[in-house]
Amino acid sequence: MPKYKPLKYRDVTTILKNLGFQQESGTGSFHQTWVLTRDHISYAVTVAFHGANKEFKRGILDSMIRQSGFPKKEFYEVLKRK
Secondary structure (H helix, E strand, C coil): CCCCCCCEHHHHHHHHHHHCCEECCCCCCCEEEEEEEECCEEEEEEEECCCCCCECCHHHHHHHHHHHCCCHHHHHHHHHHC
C-alpha cells in the first residue's frame, strides 16, 4: 500500500478545483463546502481552514477524500499533475 504524504489546506483546495469542484458561498466560518455533480450524483466536501500551512490529520484528510467520491490514488495524482 503506497504511503501518502500529509496535505495542507492549499493542496486540498487546489486538488478540488482541478477535479471540478466549486466552492459554495460561505458564511464566514472556518469551514468551506466544495460541491461537484457528476453522473447525476452530488458530492460535497467540507474543508476546515485552520491555517494555510497546517497539515490535516490523517483521519480528517481521509474523510475529505471519501466525501469527494474519488479514489485516494486519483485524488493525490491530481496534485502531482499540477
